[in-house]
Amino acid sequence: MDYDPRHDSRPVQFDPFKSCTVPRPIGWLSTISTQGVLNLAPYSQWQNMTFDPPMVMFAANRYPDGRKKDTVVNAIETGWFVWNMATWDLRDAVNRSAQAFPADIDEFVEAGVTATESVYAPAPRVAESPCHF
Template sequence: MNFDITELGVQEKYRLLNGGVTPRPIAWISTRSKSGVDNLAPYSFFTVASCNPPVLLYTQVNQRTGVDKDTLQNLRETGECVINIVNSHLLEQMNQTSASISINESEFDLAGIEQSTSRTVAPPSVKGSPIRYECTLREIISLGDLPAGGTLVLLDVKSVFVRDDIYSEKGINQELIDSVGKMGGDGYSFTTKYLALNRP
């Protein structure tokens, strides 16, 4: 079946993109508002934009209200965040933080998530996360103001935490991260099987 994008509605386009580009890594982003409230929210439109300089990228899919999510509002005001990588042990708590709550409430409190102090930025880190990237805001690029439009957020990596047991002189042990990926709809995938192929 082929789909002509010009003939599709917003939700149809969203489902075709969200359901086909899978699995996607999850950026569990912690920020702190100017008033000192700690926010934590998951974003699955997330990747590495550059390694030199080290830059990460996530996309905020615009809400129907046209109002930026708390994460982006906080980044605009303070310019700092932490991207916490999600493993299977954190999946349930991560899912809880996708709930819509007041900007004056903290998802850390809502989901009972233990914090740790970050080294280079003010927002706290998720203590149980195996890999954490402390970042500052580099650039915000709007691809459109319509509902489900994208706002690209580029983040400069300032510090990286890797849990001791998953790191060696060869780098991060991919089999031990236990990463969770986002599928379409409410689905998730697990990295329970790892296969390495030599490049030709």
């Protein structure tokens, strides 16, 4: 398949760039704002970058009006985010956290999961998730 997103219509139901990049496991990122509001959102554009030292990165689009997403703002302002493993058992909570909530809403509450203290990061982790970076 040859696909030029500048000129071609989509030859498959979903964007070929996304459809052909598989598997795309979901990274469930938690952050905290400088005002202390908890943020939780799923991202499929994440990856481990290095193993020594261990580093994780993510990429996020902006909102249609050009604003940065809360996860990005919080990570930039605090220097931290926590990656939480999104499992099948947590799928409903992950889907709830995918909504675009206002920045002053605690998304752990909206998702129905427990925020627990992280070991090093100021942002909390999802207690129900089995693995965190």
